[in-house]
Amino acid sequence: MDEGKQTRIIQVDPENPDIEKIRIAADVISMGKLVAFPTETVYGLGADAFNSEAVENIFIAKGRPSDNPLIVHIARREDIKALTSHSPSVADVLISQFWPGPLTLIFPRSPQVPDPVTSGLSTVAIRMPDHIIALALIEEAGTPIAAPSANISGKPSTTTASHVIEDLFGRVDIIVDGGQPFLGVESTVLDITTPVPTLLRPGGIPIEELRRVLGRVDVDLKIDDSLDSPPRSPGMKYKHYSPNAELILVEGKDKWRKVQQLASKLRGQGKAVGIMATSENAGKYKSSYVAMVGSEKDLSGIAANLFSTLRKFDEKGMDVVIAESVSEQGLGFAVMNRLRKAANKIISSDFGVGI
Ligand code: TXA
């Protein structure tokens, strides 16, 4: 692993971005190098989408399996043409409603897209981010930018520049520090190559909003890599978003009692126990490290804090983290999807006490 790269950190004010600084980063993209940058969802780790070798270096920098394809980020609607063989008719209404924004669409791929971007699939994932720095970077680079989330593979995505630095310093050429992405969870991934549009990953655009526009939307969140058929969104089969600590997710009614019981039991076994709690329940937990993720009534607040809260438990050296579940409505669907994928164990408070 090349951890010997000189990484330059460039601060850009998202309220009033200095275009000269963005040009420095854009030139580095044009040279086939790697730039971490903010989007409205999470930080991305970008390279010129038409430069095969540069894209391969993204996989090396993240330690990402090569069969997990990347999202191509564009700044103008017409950029789709060079990336796709055709655009399904449903794309128009989705693009006019949700772009720029946290919706990634899966299109049939053009042969011009280098193989490493799509991991050899016949489709390509495209989105237009709703972030002034990301859009300016793509414009100035004059090329679409392929970018996964800017974290070491398997770790929680990054929502602060300091987390990007923690994971990627020495592995990328530039980190653009543009403050905190405002959503905190990644984009929704929607396959529009199927007769009925199919949700492959819940994210920043809630499924309720997609159904309002499209009527029917199917859901396929296959995460079981023991299945013979490959998962539709290859990234979904890997364990993800995980802190180093073991993560136990508690779902069901009255979950705080179950969380409290579990915490005492694990502390009795000598473990350092952290609890990820909603503000409604945080005060009920005794003698464990408690990190508040937000109010149950504000799922967008919980989404915004989710990944940085998960990282806090590692900073505090916890052995086990017990997380409360939240509602699956709106952004809660994305939050619960990430928690389930990060969890080593999922238990329901509706059954017995043992684990
Ligand atoms: O918000 C986001 O989407 C962030 C920011 C940086 O844009 N990016 C992001 O990228 O989350 P990544 O690589 O961490 O997740 C991309 C997801 C993976 O689950 C991947 O398998 C899926 O999109 N994907 C990419 N290309 C695909 C394709 N052709 N077909 C199906 N799924 C695809």
Ligand code: MG
């Ligand atoms: Mg990711």
